[in-house]
Amino acid sequence: MNPTDPIQHRLCETLKGKTTDRPPIWLMRQAGRYLPEYRAIRSQVPDFMTLCKNTDLAVEITLQPLERFTLDAAIIFSDILTIPDAMGLGLTFVPGQGPVFAHPLQEASHIERLSHDVTQDLGYVFDAISHAQRALNHRVPLIGFSGSPWTLAAYMVEGQSSPDFSKALALCHDHPTLMHALLQCLADNVIAYCRAQIEAGADVIMLFDSWGGRLPDALYDAMSLAYVRMILSALHASHPNTPTILYAKVPYARALNLIDTQASAVGISHEVDLARVRTSCPNAVLQGNIDPTSLNANTSESVIQATRKCLLAQGQGPAIINLGHGIRPDARIENVHALIHTVHQYQPPTS
Ligand code: CP3
Secondary structure, three states: OOOOOOOOOHHHHHHOOOOOOOOOEOOOOOOOOOOHHHHHHHOOOOOHHHHHHOHHHHHHHHHHHHHHOOOOOEEOOOOOOHHHHHHHHOEEEEOOOEEEEOOOOOOHHHHHOOOOOOHHHHHHHHHHHHHHHHHHOOOOOEEEEEEOHHHHHHHHHHOEOOOOOHHHHHHHHHOHHHHHHHHHHHHHHHHHHHHHHHHHOOOEEEEEEOOHHHOOHHHHHHHHHHHHHHHHHHHHHHOOOOOEEEEEOOOHHHHHHHHOOOOOEEEEOOOOOHHHHHHHOOOOOEEEOEOHHHHHOOOOHHHHHHHHHHHHHHOOOOEEEOEOOOOOOOOOHHHHHHHHHHHHHOOOOOO
């Protein structure tokens, strides 16, 4: 290779629709509690956001999984709830309960008063990205990310995680204009946030619409996908060379809707039949789908089988190997090694 040529990373090449020697692999939540070295750092600070706001610790944790495993991407250590935190909702992570907001959105005036530009309060994320990029030194691409407006709004209205996000759904039904004002405000913030992440050095942007599946069919497009499309087209207009990955925990029919957006790749949840999506969309760049619970088993047989099944389902199409949702705290390290080894060893069937 000519020394002035840009480095050809598997992930970025695949996101451009190009073929690589083998599919790239990385894991959603690859830096997290299943790693003893993460737990060691986590135990030294009172709460999770302290880690995100400390540049040195956030960079160290971003790099931890790359020291252990041969992965094709790093993802910046942060959280999707940084935007609501910067909007003044008072975020804490309560052990055993997850995220809790001190000031959830309970009245119209709470939404009307929200700030449309919080990027100046999120400098700690951009600092972590630029420092992580320097530490990576082009080893692998760095993924920046944000939650989708709907997924962020669901937490902000509910005040915490919820099995059904019923308060947020009630707002969609009872006060749609107010909900749209909230979603638009979040979309503006997400666009500015992602642009600043790219300017700080993120090579790829991933959007998480983790709770897209909680919306009924009649509301999904208007309350979630419309805003995701707005964000993707704004990012592609300002930064046409930065690829995007869109993940949503949604069933088959909606996975096809995601592919219809302008996202460079779509993350497929493990509840969806990947082979069926591949048959419908032979040229789409598809990521994910391996059941994260297969990493919790006592032996590696399940995850090896699940990984082979995923590779076969991808067929000849452009593929990024990953899980169907985030890795769980009780995932076993040997199983993560087995998953990655299976991908590295894979020989596509010759037809
Ligand atoms: O390695 C990576 O993927 C990067 C870091 C990352 C985290 N959260 C770190 C984290 C990313 C990309 C996220 C995204 C995120 N955060 C999503 C979208 C992806 C998904 O899982 O659907 C969502 C919905 C959140 C919100 C969130 N953050 C919840 C519900 C929780 C609690 C989870 C729990 O099981 O307690 C978090 C906390 C969180 N974010 C942790 C980590 C490593 C654990 C907190 C801790 O160490 O105490």
